[in-house]
Amino acid sequence: MNRLHSLSAVVYAIQYGFFWLWIPIFLLFGLATILEFVSLTWIPVVGALGFAVGVAYGIAYYYRFGYQITDDTFDVASGVIARRSREIPYGRVQNVDIKQGVFHRLFGLAIVSIETAGGGDTEASLNFVSEAEATRLQNEIRTRTAAVKQRRKQAGDHTGDETAATDDATPDSSGVVEPTETTATDSETGPLGPGAGAGDTVPDRDRPFDEPTGPKRRSLFDLEARELLLYSFTSFRPAAVAAVLFVFFLASDTIIEILLAMSQPVGGPEDLGTGTTSSYGIFTIVSFVNGLVITYLLSVAYTFATYYDFQLGRIGDDFVYERGLLQRYSGSVPVEKVQSVTATDNPAQRLIGYAGLWVETAGYGPDSNGGSQSAVPLAQHDRVYGFAENLTGVETPSFERPPPLARRRYLARYSLIAGSIVAVAFGLSMISPLERWYLAVIAFAAVPPAAHLRYVNLGYYVGEDHLVVRRGFWRRRTTIIPYYRIQTVSTRRSIFQRRLGLASVVVDTASSRTFVWAAPTIYDVSLEDGRDVNETSRKRLQSALRKRAAGEAGLSVDFT
Amino acid sequence: MEALHPRIRLLWIGQGVIAAVLVGLVLAGVDRWLVDIPTAAYGGVVAAVLVLGIAYAVRLYQVWQFELQGDALYLERGVVTFVETAVPFVRVQHVDTQFGPIERALGLSSVVVYTAGSRNADVRIPGLTPDRARDLQDTLRELAVESEADDAV
Numbered sequence: 099m100n101r102l103h104s105l106s107a108v109v110y111a112i113q114y115g116f117f118w119l120w121i122p123i124f125l126l127f128g129l130a131t132i133l134e135f136v137s138l139t140w141i142p143v144v145g146a147l148g149f150a151v152g153v154a155y156g157i158a159y160y161y162r163f164g165y166q167i168t169d170d171t172f173d174v175a176s177g178v179i180a181r182r183s184r185e186i187p188y189g190r191v192q193n194v195d196i197k198q199g200v201f202h203r204l205f206g207l208a209i210v211s212i213e214t215a216g217g218g219d220t221e222a223s224l225n226f227v228s229e230a231e232a233t234r235l236q237n238e239i240r241t242r243t244a245a246v247k248q249r250r251k252q253a254g255d256h257t258g259d260e261t262a263a264t265d266d267a268t269p270d271s272s273g274v275v276e277p278t279e280t281t282a283t284d285s286e287t288g289p290l291g292p293g294a295g296a297g298d299t300v301p302d303r304d305r306p307f308d309e310p311t312g313p314k315r316r317s318l319f320d321l322e323a324r325e326l327l328l329y330s331f332t333s334f335r336p337a338a339v340a341a342v343l344f345v346f347f348l349a350s351d352t353i354i355e356i357l358l359a360m361s362q363p364v365g366g367p368e369d370l371g372t373g374t375t376s377s378y379g380i381f382t383i384v385s386f387v388n389g390l391v392i393t394y395l396l397s398v399a400y401t402f403a404t405y406y407d408f409q410l411g412r413i414g415d416d417f418v419y420e421r422g423l424l425q426r427y428s429g430s431v432p433v434e435k436v437q438s439v440t441a442t443d444n445p446a447q448r449l450i451g452y453a454g455l456w457v458e459t460a461g462y463g464p465d466s467n468g469g470s471q472s473a474v475p476l477a478q479h480d481r482v483y484g485f486a487e488n489l490t491g492v493e494t495p496s497f498e499r500p501p502p503l504a505r506r507r508y509l510a511r512y513s514l515i516a517g518s519i520v521a522v523a524f525g526l527s528m529i530s531p532l533e534r535w536y537l538a539v540i541a542f543a544a545v546p547p548a549a550h551l552r553y554v555n556l557g558y559y560v561g562e563d564h565l566v567v568r569r570g571f572w573r574r575r576t577t578i579i580p581y582y583r584i585q586t587v588s589t590r591r592s593i594f595q596r597r598l599g600l601a602s603v604v605v606d607t608a609s610s611r612t613f614v615w616a617a618p619t620i621y622d623v624s625l626e627d628g629r630d631v632n633e634t635s636r637k638r639l640q641s642a643l644r645k646r647a648a649g650e651a652g653l654s655v656d657f658t
Numbered sequence: 659m660e661a662l663h664p665r666i667r668l669l670w671i672g673q674g675v676i677a678a679v680l681v682g683l684v685l686a687g688v689d690r691w692l693v694d695i696p697t698a699a700y701g702g703v704v705a706a707v708l709v710l711g712i713a714y715a716v717r718l719y720q721v722w723q724f725e726l727q728g729d730a731l732y733l734e735r736g737v738v739t740f741v742e743t744a745v746p747f748v749r750v751q752h753v754d755t756q757f758g759p760i761e762r763a764l765g766l767s768s769v770v771v772y773t774a775g776s777r778n779a780d781v782r783i784p785g786l787t788p789d790r791a792r793d794l795q796d797t798l799r800e801l802a803v804e805s806e807a808d809d810a811v
Contacts, residue, residue, distance in 0.1 A: 460774065584749075585746075585773045585774055585775030586743055586744060586745050586746070586749065586773055586775050586781070587743070587744050588741055588743040588744070589741070589742040589743075590736075590739055590740070590741045590742075591740045591741075592738065592739040592740075593738055593739075596740065606773075606775035607775065608774040608775055617775075632742070636729060636730060636744050636746065639729075639746055639748070640729055640748075643748060
């Protein structure tokens, strides 16, 4: 078993020390109110005691944490009192990510996370190891995952599809499979029999750190300075809103003072207590504009720092990427694990003719985007769609649109929203000095354009080997789903849709998503078309799976 | 197309009754601590929830259907939103039979089919007799193994 970097013992000790410091102190506060003889003067003593226990726990945690690369699994054992040992079969690894914060980079350290499809959490997180060790682990796991795939493929060639199928289901019991000479690690790990790797393990640390002797890294896409700047300025991160609100709550008094000082020259109130309706209005507008500008600038800075020096490459059949200014991320995504490919653009990006490309896997990436990984953060629109076509092999889609009847639904829906805005304004006028609530009726003016924009950005294309679904105005997503990735197909009809004879088709894949990235849905097509898409997808799923078993379907890694 | 066992209506009606009781309790709380509610309105709301709950249960039973098709398990369900789902056998990860205490008292059982998908990842067929449930579970398992694909997640 390998240990983490020795510095992590120090970090764990400090972390747990400060955590445990508070427990006896809180306990003491509680007891002091109940028991007479307990005195608050004991705080330094019990605090120190708690800290010592925490430090001991942190150090124990370090010594009880071990990881290891074995023949067919990556093993992690952890836990001071309750032990957990986890074995992750290489065949199930979705991606391996390396994350380096500023602190880590100063000391040459890194956090390695290993993701599989199961669960909503990172399966193994090594917090932290040295940079060299992180790269070594990433390479080792990547080559071994690739080797498992290679073996699986060969097994399929030797013994027909039946065995390939069962082998796939249980990659660990691949007793029939002979090791191949195709990759470097295979020759080192020796024959892979049933049960091998359970007991005898490879002494990883003793082996010299060698470069992966497999295929070399080839560059696919580098984000240029111009693209990075455009991306920073045209994308918006909701996290920035949260950050601004957080800072506001922390220092609301100071911030309100600054805002007052800023609004005074343009007619704002002297202070919050004295002011007229108009000066309050000016104050509100100044604060609002300030909030917007600061949130936007923060979002720009965040995007810039996150995607600084973005590089996408390939090693063998894996995508590898690197990015980040202060915090460096690097990860690998086996192309086999890609579930769907999505091109995204927002109105600003459409205006300048740019778009981005994402690949979705079933794992959980370092972003909060579920299993979505940015393959090309931003590039010219035509290039991105070209990339998407090269990657998936889809023909240029000619989108079909839902019937115009669908637009009526959006008109009705957005009218309801506008109506509720008016109702809220009316309610406010009842309980506050707000007058002229009826001015909120202006919200209805936005209804027709909103309904139209939603409608024109909907589209779908039933291709030969792929289903393409496009939706969304603020963040338009064009998702390309190979038929062989479909999990279930549903046709949904709400009571309103039934009245209009419309239906939505939900095509579910195994990509893990947050609620922001809902399953690809073809909205509001006529029932007949919806059933058609449903039928076709089901049929083509079966034929695509047969094709895939014969090795004819898949993504091509060299897409740029 | 196969319908569910008629007794499942009892379970769903029971749920409607529970909902009506809960609404009644909340209203009673409001009546006691916040504002007075006229008895007629009180009774009316509870009765409306009860009637809606029962109507929903009856309608849901009428709508619920499933079928084993050539390549997939096909289900139709839903009162407000009518959903037709196809779960290809290739995509079945595992199949459970489950029953809760009330289902057991009614002599019913459910089959839950799991896929690797992110949405509708588990599909539940309620209201089957235990024999039918076990039978369906076996059939689905066999069909799933038969059609296993070479691209697990």
